[in-house]
Amino acid sequence: MSWIDIGHIDDVPLRGARMVKTPVGCIAIFRTAEAEVFAAANSCPHKGGPLSDGIVHGRKVTCPLHNWVFSLETGEAQGADEGRIATYPIRLEEGRLMLDAMAVGKRSAA
C-alpha cells in the first residue's frame, strides 16, 4: 500500500472538514476529534450537497442541503434516510494526513 500526504491535521478544523480533489472525485476529510480523522466522498447521494460544508458531530456529518446524516465509520445514512457514501482509508502519521493512493485512483505515488 502506498500513502499520499495530503496535508497536516491542523489544516482541518476540529469538528470540521476540508475537501481534497482526487482522480475518483472530491473527497472530504473530517476531523472528529483532536487526533481522529475520516475520509469519505464529499457529495451527498441525495442531491449532491458538499458534505465537507456540513456540521460534524460525533463520528457523523450532516449534509448542509437537506440534513441527511451519515456515519463516517460506515458511510451509511442514518435514521430514516437510505443511502451510502464511499469511505476511504486514511492514516495519521505524526500529524500528517495520508490517503491510500490506490483507493483514491492513483496508480503510483509520487
Added chain:
Amino acid sequence: MTRKLIVIGAGMASGRMLEHLFDQGGDWDVTLFNAEPRGNYNRLMLSPVLSGEKTYEDIVTHDVAWYAERGVTCRFGEKVAEIDRASRRVMTEAGEVLEYDKLVIATGSNPFIIPLPGQDLDGVIAYRDLEDTNRMIALGEQQAAKAVVIGGGLLGLEAAAGLHARGVDVTVVHLMGHLMERQLDEAAGYLLRKELVGRGIKVLCSTNSKQILGENGHVTGLELDNGTVLPCDLLVMAVGIRPNVALGQQAGLAVGKGIHVDDQMVTSDEHILSVGECVEHNGAIFGLVAPLYEQAKVAAATLSGKPARFVQKEVSTKLKVTGCDLFSAGDFAEGEDREDIVFRDPARGVYKRLVLKDNRLIGAVMYGDTADGSWFFGLIKDGESVAEMRDTLIFGPAFQGGASGDPLAAVAALPDDAEICGCNGVCKGQITQAIKDGAGSLADIKATTKASASCGTCTGLVEQVMAATLGDDFVLPAAQSVCGCTDLTHEDVRRLIKAQELKSQPAVWQELGWTTPNGCHVCRPAVNYYLLADWPLEYQDDLQSRFVNERNHANIQKDGTFSVMPRMWGGITTPDELRAIADAADKYKVPTVKVTGGQRIDLLGVKKEDLPAIWYDLNQAGMVSGHAYSKGLRTVKTCVGSDHCRFGTQDSTGLGIKLEQKLWGSWTPHKVKLGVSGCPRNCAEATCKDVGIVCVDSGYQVGVAGAAGMDVKETERLVDVKTEEEAIEWTAAFVQLYREHAKYLDRPYKWVAKVGLDWVKERLSDDAERAALNERFEISQSVYRKDPWADHAERRADQYQPLADITLEAAE
C-alpha cells in the same frame, strides 16, 4: 423557697428569658433594671416605627400589666453601678444596695461611635433605641431636612430608608466598596444600591469621613476625605455595635470581646449568667435575634436547674426595608474549596448565589426574589449533601425532583403561597383556585391568573400544578426537547447556561448531561448562539457549530455554489459601488445578478474557492457583508422619505441607515429584518417587518413582531416616540431583549406571541432597563460589529480552497 433574681437590662434577650423562666414555674423574686425608661420592646421593629409603618405601642413586648402579673419589680430608667460578687450584691447609681441569689447581665451593646472630630456635637446620634428613632422622626417634620447616615450595613440602611420615607433628603456614606458587605456579596450589594438610589437615597461607597462640621454646638455637615461637604441637620452613625461589658469588667468577670459564658450561659462566676449582645461564646459575639432567643431559652433552663446547651447555629438576615427583597444566610466568602452556583436575571433585578463546599450548601445570598430563602436556610442548617439536586438547586424546592425524581410530587408538596409565576406574582394557591373555579387548560390559567402569560419560563411549573391538581383529567403536554442529545428544552438550556454560568460548549455538554459527545446539527448552532448572546466577551463564536451559510458567510445554492450580497445601507448605493459589483460579476463569471426584496443586489452562482477573492474586491470598493445568510440583522428597507418624496414626513432613509449601522453584524435567534417608511403610505412595507417604523408628522411609530414569510402578520405598535434617537434606542432595546430571551429559530413575532407584547412593553418602558439593554447590546456589538468578509479574506482564505489537489499529479 423564693430566690432573688436580679436582671440588668430589659432587652429582647432577657425579656425572652423571663418568659421561659416563668413558664417553667419556680419561685423567683425578680428585679429588672433598665437604663432606658421603659420595659422590653421589639427593637427589631424600630425601623417600621421610623418609616411610619408601625407605632411604638405596636412593638411593646411586655407592658406594665405583664410585669405586674408576674411580680417583677421594675426599676426602669435606673442604672446599676457596681456588682459585688463576694457578697452577691449590686449597688445602683443612686447608692441603693440589693442582694441576689442569681444575677443575669443583659446589658446588650453600645453603638460604636467613630472617633471623628465633632462626634459629640448635638445632632450626632446612633440608631439604637426609641430615643434615636424619635429624633429621626422629628427631623422628618422639618422642612427640607437633610440627614447623613454613616454606615451602609443593615442598621444604617434601615435608618436611611426610614428617614427617606419621612421625607428627609438622605445620603449614606459607606467605607466599604459595596453595601451590607457582611451579609451580601458584591453583586447583591450592587442591586441593593441600585434600588435605593432609584428611590432617591444617595449612596456613597468606598468613602471615608474626615470630620463632622458644626455650628453653635449643632451638627451642620460631614466633610469627606476628598474634601466634599455633605450638609445635614442630623448625622446618624450606624457603623456597628460593641458588646457593653462595662459592668462585667468592673465585677472582675472573664471578659474578652464580650462577657465570657459557657454553654449554659454561666459566666466565670457560677451565680452570674449573661445573655444577649453583651456575651461572648466560643469566641463569637451576637447581633441577630435568633441566637439571642436561643441563649434566653438556655439561660432560663439553667436557672431552673434543667440541662440545656447553647449551640451556635447559622443565622439568616433579611433587610426590613419595604420593597427591598434580600436574604442572606451562612458563609458566602469565596474560597478555593468552595463552588458557586449563580443565577442572575438582570431584567427582573434578580440575583441568587449559593455557596457549596463538599457538596453541602454553606451559604446563600439572594436579591430580588427571596421566596426560597427559608428553604435554602434549612439546607444550610441541615448540612446534608445536595449532590443529587445540585443541577437545579438554585431554582429552589419547586424544581427539585428533576429527571430522576417525580417533579409532580415536588410540585404537589409546595405550599399554597409558593410563587409559581415570578413575572406576575402568581402563587400556587391562585392557580389551584382557578382550577377549582373551572379552568381546565393552560390557556384558561393564563387568562384567569396571568400565570405563565409573560416570559413563559414557568409554563412547565404551571402545567405541573395543573397535573397535580386535576390528576388524570390533565394530560401533560410533552416538553419539546432541543434535540435527541438532551431532554432539556430550549428554555431550560438558556436558563441553565445563565444560572450555571456555562461559557463553553463542552461545559454545556458536560454540565447539562448531553447524551452525545458533542451535540448534533440541531443543538450545536442553538447552543453556540445562546453562549455568544449571553457571554459576548467570554465566549468565542465556533464556526464549526454554524450552518454552512453562516460559516462561509454566503448562501449555499442547490448546486453547491454560493450567493454573495454586499450590504447597501438603507438600500442606498452609488455609481462606484454599482461599477464594483458589475466588475466582480464579470471577473468571477457570476451567472445571475438579481435585485432582492431587501433593496440590494445578489450575485448568485459564485464558486466557494472564489469567495475570499470576490469579497476582497468588494471590500476595496468600500462594501461589506450584507449578512444575507445569517440569523442576524439582514436589511433595513427604506423609502426615500422627506429627502425627495412630496409626502415624506421624516428622513426615513437616514433613519434606516442609522439603524442598519447600529445593528449590523449582530447575531439573533433568527433573522431580523427592518423597514422604515417615511409616511403612512408605507412604501417600505414596514408593517410586516420584525421591527417596522412608520414616520408621521409628530414622530415615529415603532411596530414590532410583523411577519411576511410562512405566516403573514402586521406589526403591533410598541411605542410612539418623538425623535430619531428614541426610535433607535427602542429598536436596539427590543432587539437585545429578543436576543436574550427568545428560543433559537423563533422569529420575533413567534417570540412576542409567547411572552406577550404587554410583557415586552413593560420591560422596555422602564428607562433604566432600556438603557441597560442598549448597554448590553453595545457590549456585544463591540465584538460583532465587524465585517466577516474582510476577516475571512485576510485570515481564512485558505480554508475555502481544497486541502489538496491530487488530480494534477496524476497527469505527470
